[in-house]
Amino acid sequence: MILPIVSYGHRVLRKKCDPIKASYPKLEALIDTMWKTLAMADGCGLAAPQVNLPIRLFLVDSKIVYDVMDDATRANYFDGDEGIHEVFINAAITEESEEVWKDREGCLSIPSMTEPVERPWRITLNYYDRNFNKHTRTFSGLTARMIQHEYDHTEGVLYIDYLTAERRKVLKPKLEKAKRGEVRVKYPMKFVK
Numbered sequence: 128m129i130l131p132i133v134s135y136g137h138r139v140l141r142k143k144c145d146p147i148k149a150s151y152p153k154l155e156a157l158i159d160t161m162w163k164t165l166a167m168a169d170g171c172g173l174a175a176p177q178v179n180l181p182i183r184l185f186l187v188d189s190k191i192v193y194d195v196m197d198d199a200t201r202a203n204y205f206d207g208d209e210g211i212h213e214v215f216i217n218a219a220i221t222e223e224s225e226e227v228w229k230d231r232e233g234c235l236s237i238p239s240m241t242e243p244v245e246r247p248w249r250i251t252l253n254y255y256d257r258n259f260n261k262h263t264r265t266f267s268g269l270t271a272r273m274i275q276h277e278y279d280h281t282e283g284v285l286y287i288d289y290l291t292a293e294r295r296k297v298l299k300p301k302l303e304k305a306k307r308g309e310v311r312v313k314y315p316m317k318f319v320k
Contacts, residue, residue: 128163129315130178135237135285136319138305141182143152144281150181150261158214158257161186168314170235170274174280178235179317183217185277189270206249206267214257218278221263224249230269232276232286239310240301244289246275 133139166174174185190210226231226248233241249267256262266274276286287295304310308318
């Protein structure tokens, strides 16, 4: 089963999500379905609010990106790791580096556009994995960027919120098209009418 991804403008994307417990109904099935949905969309991250669930759960697959980069490109985006394929439950960022970097980001809920966003190079966070084992780990580079992007979804924040007011004004027509479903995607979406 593939879940429809909600489009920009849907109220769930602006909700601060609720933590969940290991007893959350059908959690394993939900995680498996989210991975299938992410694969169908050719994405590298997916948060529960994007599939209309206001819970603190997201997936990140930076390994898929690492695997297609050449060594020179990897050196700019990865800091000694080879990417991850990980589930994050009830994540909390506890530390951010002062070192920041800017790179383009896109979002499955805002198709057909990318924008440069500045983020910390390195973050530390506490989270539970899919088996509800607790972890405290530090991530850097592109993996940290992907985690921050998906984590933001659980906080009701979108990457476009980091853009200047002037840039958001310029993008408004594109955002309205995304909201109404006037964009082509190869994955099922739920649009705001």
